[in-house]
Each structure stands twice: as C-alpha cells, then as structure tokens.
Amino acid sequence: MTTTLTRAKPAFKPAFKHRAEGGQGRYALLFLLPALIGFAAFYIYPSLRGVWLSVTDWNLLSDPEFVGLDNYAELATDPLFWKALLLTGYNTVLNLVGQITLALLLAALMHRLTKSVVLRATLLLPWLVPNVATALLWLWLLDANLGFVNQLLSAMGLSTHGFFNSPAEAMPSVAAVTTWASVGYVALLLYAGMLQIPASVYEAAAMDGAGEIRTFFRITLPLLRPVLALVLVVSVIGCFQIFDTIAVATEGGPVNATKVIYYYIYQEAFTHFRMGYAAAMALSLVLILGVLTYVQMRLMRASDSDLG
C-alpha cells in the first residue's frame, strides 16, 4: 500500500539467469526460510485457527467445543456488536473529515510557503509518540474539572465540558485526540504528493491569473486524488483498529459510548474469556474491512488516470 503501487511495476527479471532452473529454488528457500517460518506460525496457522475458533465455545481452560454457527447467530442479535460497529464507523468518519481537511490545509500551506524540515519534523512529533502517552496527556488536559482546557474555557467565561466522561462528547474527544496525533503525519504524506505535481502546471495557472485558492481547487486537489485515495484507505484501516486511546482514556465508557469494535473484541476475549465469540467478531471485521478496502481500491483505480 504505497505510492509505488500506483507507479508502473518494474518487471521481474531474475538476476542470476545463467544458473540452471531449479538451482535457485534451493537458494530461494534458504532466503525465504526465516520469513516463511514466521509467516506460517504467526499468520497462516492463527488465521486457520481463528476461523475454527469462531465456530467453537472456548474459555481457554477447557477444550474448544464445536457449536456450529451459534456465535454468528448471537452476533447478529447482539445490540452491543452493532453499536460497536456503528461507533467504529462514527469515529472513522470524524477522523477522516478532521484529519484530511486539516492535513490538506497544512500541506497546501507548506507547499506554497516553506520547505522547512524543522517544521515538518515538528508536525510529525505527535505521530511518533506512543498512543498510550498521547491518551494520558489528553486525559489530563481534558479532565472535566482540573484539566487545562476546562480551566481555560472557564477563565474565558465559557462553559466547561465533560469530554471523555460525557457519553455525547466522549467519541468526538477520542477522535479529536487521534486526529491531533496523526494530522501532521497525513499532512506530510499529502505534502509529498503535492511535490510530485510538476511546477509547470502551477506556472501555467499563474500566467492565467488564477489565485491561490482557485489554483488549489482547480489544480492541486484534482492532481492529488490518487495520493488522497491512498491516504483514505490507510486512514480507514487505521481508524477501524483504534484501541490504545480507548483503552487508556475511556475503557469503552461512559455507558458504552466508546466501545468500538476492537475494544469489544478485546473485552470479550480477555476479560470474559469468550474466545469463540471474539473470534467470530474478529472474522466479521476481516470481511467488513476486506469489502471496504476493495471498494476503496476500485475508487482509487478509477481516479488513477488523473496524474497521467
């Protein structure tokens, strides 16, 4: 999932053509062996086992017991599962809107104003910090009574907010924190995409007398579409997997207001030790993400032609 994907793929040519066929098979095996062991043990085997677990009842202590599609039947009628999916979608939308709008703004400003590495490195900082530390920091800043933000609000004569502790505000607060943590990173990706747009296009626009804002909407944005599409795919996948921030800042509360799908699966698996049910939810998530990614890839391909 890199921009290299969108470029023409270099054709495969073996480096060692003088060697006999099959002679490279042995080398290849040796080269691939460590990765293959890791892949078989921690990707293939658990994937198969995950599918199997999803049709069993297992609390880690007894042997898994085959229950057919019971877990899926339960899942279909579990209001918390559907709520978790909706919340995950809600968080994703909030993040996408916030992140991409702000990141586009920042990237466009940087693109037109400065090439400063210091500025870019600074904006990248929040993305490099562990989400746990970020969540702790904002839990403190957004504390309902003693946090800096509420102190500031009341000093300015505004009303204070519960943020993480208010069911209505908790999810937007989480989304704001994750946006804060990754907007700089997304901005840098978009900025890099903008650098690939030939300067001649801008010169032509300037000659036509187009203003900055008009240039942005007429030139930058359309030519950036493939990169934007990529960022979108990556962000959606990332948002679906939100866990750390929730685990630290809200623990799925208040009143299940932030119980996103990752956290719900985690709770069922490791608080209630319902491995089978958790596996069924995880497999459903795989399918949902698969469909979403496929749709997005299709959209991305549709817009590929713009950059020529």
Next chain:
Amino acid sequence: MSSKKTRALLALAGLVTATAACGGGGTEAGAGPVELDYVMWVDSQVPAYKQCADAFTKKNPNITVKLSSVAWAQYWQNLTTQVVSGTAPDVFRNSVAYYPQFAKNNQLLDLTEYVERDKVDLGQYQKGLTDVWVRDGKRYGLPLDWDTIGVFYNKDQVQKAGLDPADFAQWTWNPQDGGTFEKAIAALTVDDKGRRGTDPGFDKEHVAVYGIAPDYNTGALGQTGWAAFAAGNGFKYLDKNPFGTKYFYDDPKLAETIDWFAGLIKKGYAPAYDKQSALGGDAVLQGGKTAMVMAGSWMAKPYLDNKTLNLAVAPLPAGPQGRKTPINGVSDAIYAGTKHKEEAWQWVKFTASAECQDLIAATTEVLPAITTASEKALAAHEAAGRDVKPFVEEAQAADGTFLLPVTDNADKINEIMDTAISSVLLGTADAKTALPQANTEVNALFQ
C-alpha cells in the same frame, strides 16, 4: 446450568488437578529455601506487608516472600490469565466479589484442613468477616482487614455554611426529600455568586462548590455510592448472601434511591455525571470543588493527613430503616497449583495472625480484621491526630452493617449494572424501567 458448561467445568477441574499433580503436590516444609510470590492490588499497602514478610522470614528463614502489586483494573484479568497459563502467584489478595469464580473452577486451595490442624481461632476476627470466605463447606481465606463507609467533609466549608458538625451524627435521609442530609448538602452548595443551594436565586448552572460529589461508577455493589442509602431504604441485593442466585435490582426501593442521586444532580447539588472528572469524586475533592465525598475507611489516612484540605469524618445518614453501612474485607488466597502449599499456608496464617496485623495496625493503612489489632490501629490513628470513630461506631452498631453480594458472574453483573445506573444518573433512562430490565439480564446469567 447447561450441559455444555458442566462439561467445560469438569474438563477445567481435570486440568487444574493435573497441573497440581505436575507441580509435585505439597512439598514438605523446610525442604530447602522457598520463595513465595505474593500479589496484591493496593500499592500503598506493599510497604506495610513488607514489614510482615520480613518478620515472617525471621521466624521461617527458609521462606522468603516476594511482594508485588498489580493495578485493580488489571488485577483479575491478569490473575485469570496467569491461572489459565499455570503461572499464578502462590498467594494472592482476594476479594469477595471475585473469589467465587476462582473457587468454582477449583483454582483456590481449600484451607479447611489447615485451619483445623493449626487451630486458628476464628473468633478473634471482626464479626461477619469469616463466613464470606466459605463456599460449599470449603474455606478459601482468613480475613485480613475490614472497612466501612463514611462521609468526609471539608471543615472550612461546613463552617462557612454555618452548619454544626455535631449535628452530623444525627442526620437522616429518605429518598423523597433527602432528610436533614440533603438539607446539609444544599447548604454546602455554593454558586459562583456566593448564593447557597438553600438561598433564593441559587444558580444551579454555575456551581462553584458542590455539596457532595458521590462516586457514580460503583457498579453492581455501590460500595462507596448508593449501597448504604438503598440498604437504609430496605433494599437487599439478593435472595441469599453469600451465594444467592436471584438478584433484586428491580426493587422499587433501589430505583427510588438512584432517583434521589439523579435528583441531586438535577438540583445542582452534585456534579453532573458527564461533567465529573472521569476519575471519580476524589479529583473534585482535591480541586476544592466539593464540600463532601463518601469514601471507605481505607482513605482515612490520606484524606485526614491532607495538608491542603481540612477534612473530617462523619457517619452516613440514617435511612428509613436505620443507618446501614456495607462492611467488607479482603483475604489472602492460595493458588491451587502452587508448588509450595505448606509454605504458602504458613504465610497466609501469618498475615491473618495478630503478630502481622499488629504491624499493619501501626501503619494505619487499613483496619485489621483481628479486633485487638483493630483497636491498636484506632489508637495509632488517634495518636496521629485522626478521628476515625464514625467508621468504628457504624461497624459496631446493632444491625448496622450488611455484606456486599458474593456470587458467581460478578464481572458480568458489574458491567450490566454500571451501564444501567449510569444511564439513569445521566438522565437518559428511567430508573423504574432501566433497573428491572438490567435485573432480568443479571438473573438470566444464573439460568
């Protein structure tokens, strides 16, 4: 119980027995140096119990105790994971809410024989604390400490409100108008223009200091929140305690009580649920934004020693059925899979003995379960200038205490009730419908 679950349990029992067998069973005491792993959840108590461990090793040079602590939020999950992987600590701190599920799965060592063999005097402990650790005739722990709930109030605020702390010993409560307790709360609430909750024109939208900041997230037990009030109103958790199978969370008396708490919020006397610190009433107290909180006797030391807040303790108010406080305590449990059963028992016996509990008493971290040690702790509190009498008087009053519920499925029940009660306090659900609904879910767990 479904046959599926029964089979799972049988398999589990088999597994645990096998683990115990693999562990080589009870090694004889004195067979060589042994290090016991000992885990608890309250970090601040580690130094106190370290004193006990040192004294213990002095008497039993072959046994050393390695103390560590795991946060409450991770404690039970962590322990379950360790039991599942066969790496649980030899001895661990146990709670009434969680021990049944471990006992049910045969993961705790039955102490009955040891207690009889070594003639441990069960009469030395505070009344009511020993029986909760018995399930189906098997004893899983000896009491270590006890706690009751009281009201911590800010003396400066009380004085400013013109209230006499002496009256607090007699305050009353009922779910309709809140009695003299609510009157005190109202008088202690101050808005940003200095008007009190009892004054005309009091602005509930801009409260500077709340009368009380109750702990809203007290789950299915309500230990530091609604429990005492509901009990004072005639509410009982369940049909039989310990080990009932039918909960009464649908009791209108509970709904009335929760509604009263929701009313405090509506009147502006208590912080709104969604504007409270995510981390409980304590942060509100520390920030000087509330005149009172309810908390357990284990908070006596940190609160009364707090230099910036001038705090004192009052008893809980008496409800229509009298003054009731939950009484609770912890014990030490031995992991059934330990390789050092005898050594572990020696340590558990020691922590529950007067020798260790006297050491704990001197630290005043908790009130020890042995009544003589408890008296020493009270003396130590007094010597340090802390008045904690209300906690003791509550515990000693006839019919003044009740036990927290001890049943299976504690973690699931907690989740269900916390959600239900929170939504009532938030005003998004009605207590008279939300609580019976939750109760149906809870009782379904026992089908």
Next chain:
Amino acid sequence: MRAGRIAAWTVLGLAVLVTVFPFYWMVRTALTDAHHLFSDNLSLWPQHFTLANFKRVLGLSTVAEAQAAGGSGASLDFVLYLRNSIVYTAVVVAVQTLSCAMAAYALARLRFRGREVLFSVFVAALMVPPIFTLLPNFALVRNLGLLNTFAGLVAPILLMTPFTVFFLRQFFLSLPREVEEAAVIDGAGVWSVFWRVALPMSRGPLLTIAIINGVYAWKDYLWPLLVGQDEGSRVLTVALGVFLQQSPNARPDWTGLMAGSTLSVIPVLLLLLVFGRRLANSLNFTGIK
C-alpha cells in the same frame, strides 16, 4: 496578497503551537510539586518546581519519599520498562529487517516455482486486521509457555511482517540489475551478491523501514498488554497503563504519570533530532501500513 501570506503563516504557527503545547504541558506538569498541582492550574510555569516526580518514576526515591512527594507510592521501575522497551524495539527491528530483506530479495531476484503465488499471499495478509490473528496467537504463545517472556513478546513480528517484505521487494525490484550481474560475472554467489551488493545499495530504504518499524514497535500496546505483564517483560506503554490504574480510589497521580509519559517521548525526540530529515523526506514513498 500580503494579508493572505500573513494569514497562512498564522495558521501554520497555530498548528505548531497546538502540536507542541500539549508536550510542554506534559513536562510542566511533570516538574510541578504534586501537592500544588491543583492550584495554579493556568500558570504556564511550574509554580513549585521539583524533580521529585522524575526521581519517583525512575525509582531513585523510596516509597515513603514518593508518597511524601504526593505520589500514590506506586513502585514502578521505569528504568526497567524503558530498557525493556528499547530492547524490544531493537531486537524486533534488527531481526525483522534482515529476515524480511532476505525474503524480499528472493521474491524480487530469484526464480522459483510459486513465487507469484507466495507474493500474493503476503499481499493478502496485509489486509488482515491484526486482531484476527491476535486471539489465536495469544493461545499459541500460551501453549508454548511463553506468556510473560521476552520470546513471547517478540515472537509474532520477529521474523516478518507482510508490510516489510512488500516494501523491500518493491525496492529491490527498482534497483538497477547491472551491478548485481557484474558481481555474478565476477563469480560471486547468491548470498554474497545479496550481502555485499544488494544490501549496501539499499541502505536508505532499509533505514527507512527500520525507523518505521521501530516507531511502531515503540508504540505497541495491545500485544505487550496481553503477553508482557510481568516486570521482566513489561514495556513502557503497558507500564503507563498500569500506573494510571494503580492509584488507590481512582486518584490519578498526574505528576508521576506525566513524568513517565515524558520518558516515553524523549527517545522519540532523539530519533527526530538524528533522523528528522530522513523521516520527513522519506514519507513520500513509503505510504505506511
């Protein structure tokens, strides 16, 4: 146009302020005496400056001293967790990068049956959310008796992640083959072409992927939370979570927490100081997982 430029710079300046200020507040809180945390809440400077919180989390003061300093007395050994985090990150990055580079090289340069199929399986694995393999992996690590061990902690990502293989394969494909062919004509074997020619030519991308994997390992929380609870295998992120919940009666030790959080930021800051230019410039072609 001048007004527009001023507005644009103002927006950028604001972005920098919003980015940096929370970190400043983190350090400011960490340097504040815990007893005075709740007063002077808006003052930009720590009113009662102290290093006690750092001493506390680094285990340089006794529990009694820590409690006197206003801490919860949580005896967390952040030096140990910091070390665990560094070792975890370093081991994962070193082994995974090498192992994946070998695999990627085979996929890019060697001819063998099933190569395309294998590559598409790797790419497919990119799309699987980690939680799906996490549950069975936990069971596997448990069955192997590796819970709460360092081996269990690194196992799932030690030898490969599909992304690293994918990333490096794409790069190897774009390398000019002439140099390698010249080495082959000089009689070099497959391994020495890889080791002496291909790897040195890929220093840049290898460093990039190592940094990216390092950042992710440093940020890791869920897996270490499950398998690394013991002192010996507890990493910094898990320790911070434990620290938050350690406080009795839900009384968070903010000054200590912020001191601990600061510790998790310092290595990242160092990384930025050393590799800032590379990081800022390399993001264009990496995309990220």
